[in-house]
Amino acid sequence: MRGEPLDAEMIVSATEEVLRRHGPEKTTVLDVARLLGVSHGSVYRHFPSKAALREAVIRRWLDRVRDDFAAAARGPGRPPAERLRGLLTAMFAAKWAKAKEDPELFATFRVLAAEHSSVASAHVGFLVEQIRAIVADGIGSGDLAAGEPEVIARAVLNATSRFHDPLHAAEWNTPGAVAESEHVVALILDGIRAR
Amino acid sequence: MRGEPLDAEMIVSATEEVLRRHGPEKTTVLDVARLLGVSHGSVYRHFPSKAALREAVIRRWLDRVRDDFAAAARGPGRPPAERLRGLLTAMFAAKWAKAKEDPELFATFRVLAAEHSSVASAHVGFLVEQIRAIVADGIGSGDLAAGEPEVIARAVLNATSRFHDPLHAAEWNTPGAVAESEHVVALILDGIRAR
DNA sequence: CGAATGACAGATTTCAAAATCTGTCAGCAC
């Protein structure tokens, strides 16, 4: 009946489009099927439930964020403290940009992430791992104070949650936000540098 | 008609009671008037609007939190870093206790605070001032690294927002929360101590 | 006279009926 084959990927893309237009409360699988020109029964052939479909959307979105972010983090930037500063700065900038360019869509993904918290915590796990790698390096080279890298990485992420946790997105527009994030990062870097 | 005089204070107390019972969405000034055995017109003699009444409630509540907290902070605790640790720990504990003992009421006050953000930021200003005083002392005595006390105080508050900002109240029940707050506080204290 | 009342207009909320949606599945089309 249709040229294209209709696979899970297409359905996820269509769902993303409907979410973009109607927001998380009002997107129905019937809307998704309509956009694809297909009956809603066909969507249920590929996903067992609406929840599973929404989970696939947020998973794919966070995977893309992860890839963007890993690319930004790859820069060498000599001393570990500076590499860490670069990583955190890139992380904040990436999120702030997304939140600013389309606040409603960002809010939509935030709802999906809250709905599927295991996917969200996997994402947090990835962020911790990125930080942990730099911290472990720095401790190895004697640039950073000794300690358990995993614990330190988690503390760093917790201490900066105001600047990366989507819960705080509403505050990211306020004038002093950039300066405040820099002060917090400076505080943290002083805290982990070897004495 | 009634023994008691009916002043603003009584009305605020009655409003608090109605908020406790019905939550922020469903409390009406008619309910408040009913609880007081008075017509709603009388309430409007003391407050120009429902918003002003709600503001008075959150203001009084935050004033009480402030007083409790100032009492807890008054302990000497020798070195400035330890005084600061005590202050932060007391702050977290006070909020966590309130959130745990009655989560719905806590959520209610959170709604009121969001509604009247100028009152909330005055409260934040108070918290900053408490921290600033200790930091300024510590810098003066050479125990803490040099810097602008106000800026440092604000950075400390921002770095710990995950543990005191009501936005994060839902996360305060998770098992590792206490340990994580201790790690963040340790990180911060290392960051501000003189080298 | 000062304090409280209750009727009122317009705004907001509630509630039940109607519409729509989710998830299943027997059957149609290729």
Place this chain on the structure above:
DNA sequence: GTGCTGACAGATTTTGAAATCTGTCATTCG
């Protein structure tokens, strides 16, 4: 057979009419 459709039951959402609420004020009460 494989992939899709559309009818269906029960759950959820929308809708608009009725009820309630906010804020004002002329009037009453002591």
